[in-house]
Amino acid sequence: MADNRGVAYIEPGKVEVHDIDFPTFELKDGPGVHPDNVGRMTPHGAILRIVSTNICGSDQHMVRGRTTAPPGLILGHEITGEVIEIGPGVEFIEVGDLCSVPFNIACGRCRMCKEGNTGVCLNTNPDRPGSAYGYVDMGGWVGGQAEYVMVPYADWNLLKFPDRDQALEKILDLTMLSDIFPTGFHGAYTAGVGPGSTVYVAGAGPVGLAAAYSAQLLGAAVVIVGDRIAERLEQARSFGCETVDISKGDPKDQIEQILGVPEVDAAVDAVGFEARGHGGDAEHEAPATVLNSIMDVTRAAGRLGIPGLYVTGDPGAVDDAAKEGSLSIRIGLGWAKSHSFTTGQCPVMRYHRGLMHMILNDRAQIADAVNATVITLDEAPRGYKDFDSGVARKFVLDPNGLIPA
Secondary structure, three states: OOOEEEEEEEEOOEEEEEEEOOOOOEEOOOOOOOHHHOOEEOOOOEEEEEEEEEOOHHHHHHHOOOOOOOOOOEOOOOEEEEEEEEOOOOOOOOOOOEEEEOOEOOOOOOHHHHOOOHHHOOOOOOOOOOOEOOOOOOOOOOOOOEOEEEEOOHHHHOEEOOOHHHHHHOHHHHHHHHOHHHHHHHHHHHOOOOOOOEEEEEOOOHHHHHHHHHHHHOOOOEEEEEEOOHHHHHHHHOOOOEEEEHHHOOHHHHHHHHHOOOOEEEEEEOOOOOOEOOHHHOOOEOOOHHHHHHHHHEEEEEEEEOOOOOOOOOOOOOOHHHHOOOOOOOHHHHHHOOOEEEOOOOOHHHOHHHHHHHHHOOOOOHHHHHOEEEEOHHHHHHHHHHHHOOOOOEEEEOOOOOOOO
16 A cells, blocks of 8 residues: 655666555565565564654765665665554554664664674674665665654664653754764764864765764864865864865875874764765765875874775776775775774664763754755655755755654
8 A cells, every 4th residue: 555655766866756555564575675584574663654864875875876776765764753553572662752763773682783783783684784774785674765664673773752842842953863973973983083182074974074073072172074065164164173175185285284284183984985086086986085095194093983885886886896895995004004993884872872862951963063954755856966966965854744843
């Protein structure tokens, strides 16, 4: 039955809003669903009416045709919603609860989940460790850029907001808890940012801005953000960051002009595999550029946080090696400087409760930092095009008209 609508990937550069099935407590066959997941029963699940769901840069990789995402895949892994139905195996989540949904789908039962590594759950994706809603090669769980969605393992996965009215007042901040706020925080935290740190964040998209904002929360003395789009750099400056324009040359030289030395204590790659070069090469794709650059500008024994997405399959890559995720990384440089690297999906549960309390107690205004912009579900195709053009906005979909004016 088509009592639901969702944003479907159609072909490179194109998404459409389609009628889709209302969610049930069974994972049915469909675009991207792993055969071993077809028919999987989820009595531990909950069905949510979506309050807010965001367009992510990771979605944009698929929409650009840079992954093996199949046509018809329902997109969306940044979800906040109200529980309207629970399965018979749910004990603690109740109908009416307003909750944030970590983009990682985790079982709470496997070794990885028990150790807090929910980004690489062993039981939700038959293909490999780690799963997410509406994402290629992540098990085929239906995405949340829709009116309704089913969340498995609800008692484990859902973060309930303590006060509904307060949460709705701060919904544009709280909607960032599903992914980019924890992901940006993870990038800064794993880069070792602390009181007095100097920090370089490569990329001023929403995750980069969230990482820069998180570095400030962690006590950084100076946060420098690099990008080639003037509007995004202006957004970074709006909350106190220094900026470098990578189209004007090597970030290292500009960092020296700001700090007096050509290095920082910590660096974050918030760009990922569609990176471009610096200076005269800023218009040309060079997927290892950011990784090599942050090794170059980070001091000896520094740390690198790498929340930027890297993939094992990129049909649009610049060379055959990159199509398989093999990049020309200067690992010798990182080794010689005794760098530490942290990669992979952010384990959202490690951070989201604490960040929620920072929002609810007026200690974090992440929506302003990333320039949250509300649009309707029907405006999603235009939102994807605008986001792809490089605008300094984080698009938040309001599928059911529940976001307060």
